[in-house]
Amino acid sequence: MRLQRFAGIANRKVDVLVIGGGIAGAGVARDAALRGLTVALLEKHDFAFGTTSRSSKLIHGGLRYLEMFDVALVAESLRERERLRRMAPHLIRPLPFLIPVYRGAKRGMIQIRVGLALYDLLTPGRRWGRYGGLSRERTLTLEPGLDGRDLRGAGFYFDDLLLNPERLCLENVLSARRHGARVYNYARVEEFLRDGSRIVGVAVRDLLTGEVTRLRGAVLVNATGPWIDEVRALAGLDGGRRIVRTTKGIHLLLPRLTSHAVYVQARDDRMLFVIPWRAFSLVGTTDTDFAGDLDRLAATAEEVAYLVAETRRVFPRAQISPADIAYTYAGVRPLTYEEGKRSWQVSRAHKVIAEGEGGNFLSLTGVKLTCYRQQAEEAVDRISELLRRGEPVRTHRLGLDGLDTETTLLEARILVDAAAEADRYAVEPALLETLVETYGCGYREVLDRTRGHPDLKAPLCPSNPDIAAQLVHAIEQEAALTLTDVLLRRTGIGTGPCLGRDCAEAIAARMEALCGWDRARRERELAAYWDEVALGQRFRERGGSGGESAEP
Template identity: 30%
Template sequence: MKTFSSLNREGKFNNIVTAEYDLLIVGGGITGAGIALDAVSRGLRVALVEKNDFASGTSSRSTKLIHGGLRYLKQGQIKLVKETGKERKIVYKNARHLVYPRSMLIPVFRKRGYRKFWLRLALTVYDYFAGVSRDEKKRMLSKNDVLERMPVADKSHVLAGALYYEYKVNDARLTIEVIKTAAELGCSILNYVEVLNFSYTTNGKVSGALVEDRISGEKGKIYASFVVNATGQWVDLIRIMDYSDAHKMLFITKGIHLTVSKEFFTLQEAVYFPTKDSRMIFAIPHKSVIYIGTTDTPYQENLDEVSAKKEDVEYLLNAVNEVFDINLQEYQVQSTWAGVRPLLYKRGKKPSEMPRKDEIVESRSGLINIAGGKLTGYRKMAEKLVDLLMHKSSGEFVKCKTKNIVLSGADFDIKQGSIALTEYADHKFDEVKQTGIGVEYFKALFYRYGSNINIVSNKAFDYYNEDKDSAYAWIKAEVWYCIHYEMLHKLADFYFIRTDQAIFDKNQIAKNIEVVASCMASFLGWLEQEKERQIVELKNKIR
């Protein structure tokens, strides 16, 4: 596996601003990452720049689900259900360490949410058109079945329920693995590089961009035959830089999630339940917490500083308290995360009516903008866009290959299926347990890095053999791996993007923050002042 390192950044920046490319992608979320992988796998010379860290926008702030498209049935979007079901299978096949099926309970209440007949019909249609496998098809539940699975506030309101399957995913890690796979195939990629403005030919066609390395302050121009704006929530801001076309493309809404300890909310089954204002909310057990979400409110504030407000948190807590036999309070909230949905703007539509589909719009200058869409459909979005580029270029049309490209970390020489993967993880643990690592800690690393755990393990053995300190050896090995193979630059990015400790395991940060910061300082050459600045930045971000 090639390194994808934070080191020698000056050389990497000089290389990217002195070469010429077929395609420059602006934006390192899942959409830009997917386009980069598709394009480079078809033989195009591709560069991608991201002004912050990869996946630092919406791509790390979702509900952490690869949806199968159940919600689209209400709008009669059968074609979209079929496509979403197919894409979910592809993501599962190509990123097995990050994606796994999870049963979801939908309760049927007397006066809100789905009616029993409609739910049975909808899930039957969904199973058929989404191509759901036999062992994951819907299962209708009696009232007693539902009451055994969820602590309901008013049992008399429960009529029945159903189980269906969604697929859990670490959204940020999925983006990182797509980025790494594209880099492995030859894509030139840098985070913390911001586009300042575009370059144009004499006839007004976009030909590249002036960029700035936000770490070193260096500037340079990247030249490309095509430029794609895949910046998600920032699409309209990037389009304003392009003189040729700046009408509004997006309608932005905000969604927040919160976590509470299982100590306060005992729930064994993930539940998808209705609210009194006719919305649907998830409550999902994960590690030591239950996470709850999401809201959906119009957002017109700073896109770089999206946060959960008091009223957002109160809305989710009230929704849970109305349905479940609990009384959650704000002080019990362990963490929150907030992101925005870059929906396609349609005049006269309500926020809930704004389409969730993706759209490609070409400006008069030739700047290609892509917006909308969902995490599940990232690969198909990329395919459509690169097909467009192929038709526009003078070269031979090359078909999309990403359906069969296994992502970084998912290169397991074992049969398909989560059971086989569990056995593989057990085997890998047996190989390293002599270092003293605990089984739960190792499993967390395994499902974070997948088959690349071998690289982490080998480095951990090296460090362990130096001083026999197991905890230090594994933390140092993980940080070393993220710097050398995942272009990690900042302490906060380790906790928010490379791992999910900042939202699901905040207590762990207090235990290892000094060790992680010291390791990063050693590898990246930080002075003590910079190390302390990084720690303060992380703590401010967590609050």
């Protein structure tokens, strides 16, 4: 019999009740918990299920925002990029970018050089060298697959690659929990509780058991991303007024095309990313208004055709076709709503919007991966004012390494002696490197599980380096409650080349034993996982609207 997850907190009151377990909600929960406030975090799916896991995997300063003359947003983004480098060095890597410039392009070499000079000037520390322009010959030497016809040269600069956005979100959740927050995935808010006209709590359903519990909070934070207006309507606060504009972006995973990231103007003046990530090139993105099912997002055939055509134009020798696509994914941005603007014109600045009696219902709009920490700080500053208590912010000083190490010490600690550590645990150096990239300083907690249990060093998948100890760790320490949680958001298996085809059955069997599932539950878990994978292949259906089985 499953233990009631809300035992000990039911009907109690916390200082901060956060709805939404993506990067925005996770950031607020961590910040508030570190300031000594009592916190409960509720997520109706799994942590990082939504927009967080469907991004371009970049921590960036927002070079494009300079065209909108939003220098303040660029400066803030560059400052937060530097902080995240220190907070999570195991998850973030410097990434060199090329901006190819072609004859007749809207953005010429002079404009690119001026923009990059300003970007360089605004960059704190300028750690990776100066930015500037490259000749046509140098550009083609660096990326010979680019179309050389009418190429004038390229801009060159650095931003950062976020290896695993899901882990960044999870590290915030786990840090919040270490500091006293109660965190729950698969917990859906179904009703808001009121005392007179004031919102004072929620009725929340455990989607795994059906149990309904009442939780109370002095301040409620709506950090649900594209679901923000839906939650406001449930709370009776929308008044027919929108505060978010939901725009859809899709990405393709193709065989590796480049060693640098390429940021290039498309024929319709949009900007196209081609980003080296693991064994793939990540190609994106689109930017179109969206009003469909936020829980069942998929790329359409038309959206895929657009990105394939633009990729073929930029890399003609690669002869890319839809058959080369490993999978796709789609996400929806929760932009702050601005009347009368096209999607690409809407400001990417974030806001903390207070509503309800006493302003105790806060909605977070416009959140970006790069600036999530700053937005969380602003939200918790507002909460501290409402509660008239709370300690100073500490999130910028404590690492997201599994141990909350001071950032001044973290970078040195993360650079472990791989050979010595591999000998100590009797594992291959390549595995150790993978574990450090995943868990930071917390890799030892995973490997310590293998002492006396050599079977936990066994690979979970023949196509991926992840080991059985990671599965046990995910279940026992990281709130992995489903097969899909493990494959897509705790390990890199489901987003790797095999998509789980080589191992999902075996991992489900392991989870059956570890979690006490019966055979029927195991089959439901497999069906749910293959259904999720099928969304990434839906564009192959005639018309791009059907769903095909991804199961082998």
